[in-house]
Amino acid sequence: MIPFPASDFIVGGVFLLAVATTAAGALIAALSTRIIRSVAGLALCSIGLAGLFYFLGSPFLALMEILIYVGAVCVTIVFAIMLAEPDEPAPEARSSRTVLWGGLALAVSALIFWSLWRLGAQGHWTPPAARVTDGSVKAIGISLLTTYSMAFELISLLLLVAIMGALVVARSGRAKA
Amino acid sequence: MTLLRSYEQPAVFLILAAFLLAVGIFGLIRRRTLVGMLISGELIFAAAMLNLMTFNRFTAPDPTTGQIFVLFIMGLAAAEVAVALSIIIAVYRNYRSVKTKELSELTG
Known part of the structure; x- marks a missing residue:
């Protein structure tokens, strides 16, 4: 071919x-x-x-x-x-405070980036000896309904609570406005 | 030629995930509105998802585990965005502002 x-x-x-x-x-x-x-x-x-x-x-x-x-x-x-x-x-006007905070933010993120770069580039990630499943959509569906069924149900419950909570929170201030 | 085959090396994905995390933290510190901070938080979620999927692809014996975990992260992120945005709108109704500097009642 x-x-x-x-x-x-x-x-x-x-x-x-x-x-x-x-x-x-x-x-x-x-x-x-x-x-x-x-x-x-x-x-x-x-x-x-x-x-x-x-x-x-x-x-x-x-x-x-x-x-x-x-x-x-x-x-x-x-x-x-x-x-x-x-x-x-x-x-804001470029005062010493804003420059200090900007420099601090840049330093923190640059430090995180640099250290994670080193960690990721140095690590020896060994591939697994054998793969149990092929990772297809069918395999995902099977393990969602067997191994992870509890977490699956919990996340549907969480989404329901989040929708209702969002409605309640966004409604509450409307009477005053 | 190694550049063209770079999708077979985990280090490329890990470095990109570290970049996303660093940019998200930078934005979280620098942003001065609530919605901007929320968007930076989403970038941090994206970094976590990319990291998990990388290890799922290159080291995990069961490739479905990481995919299901990332799917749960996406669901959690969607729920978080819904709640956070409704809180932001409620705050805007009360304060007429979403700038983090003006959202303080206690002075000190």
Whole structure:
């Protein structure tokens, strides 16, 4: 069987594109001043992450990532922005305090990034001797309803409580306004 | 050529997850509105999911475990966002602001 011409380059290029999308989306989400651009950065980051999940052997989670994050979480945040207009306030005058806090934030995150980089690059991750299942959607469904059935039921209960709690909390202030 | 095959090395995924975590923590410290902090928290969730999926792919004997765990993280994140956004809207109704600096009644 003759492989598709340059398929290695295409697959590698798509992977690098997914990595770049994730990193760029995260940077946009954390650094932009308009909050709506920040949400768009989060959506971009989620799409890149879905591509990475595909490369990690889980098309199911790639689909779920796009459904839940781009389709539900980002849309909900956009609704909250429309209701509350929480734009980032204009940058303050560059006093010594703001510079100190910015430097502290940069130092903390750079330290975490550097140390985790070292840890991840040095570790010898040995592949398992044998795989029990193939990790397909069928295997996921079987173990969701056998081994993890208790956690599955608990998370449905948690989602129900969260929906009702969100309704109650968002309703409570309406009489005063 | 190693760059094109880099999706077979766990270090690439781990470093990207560390980057997402670092960016999320930076945003969490720097943001001055509640919604901005929530978005940075979502980035930290994304870092955790990528990390779990990496170890699921490269070291776990049962590949379904990590996928189910990440699915639960997604459900928890969705529930968290729903509750947090309703709290943010309730706060905005009472204070007419979601800037973290103005949300203080006790002075000290």
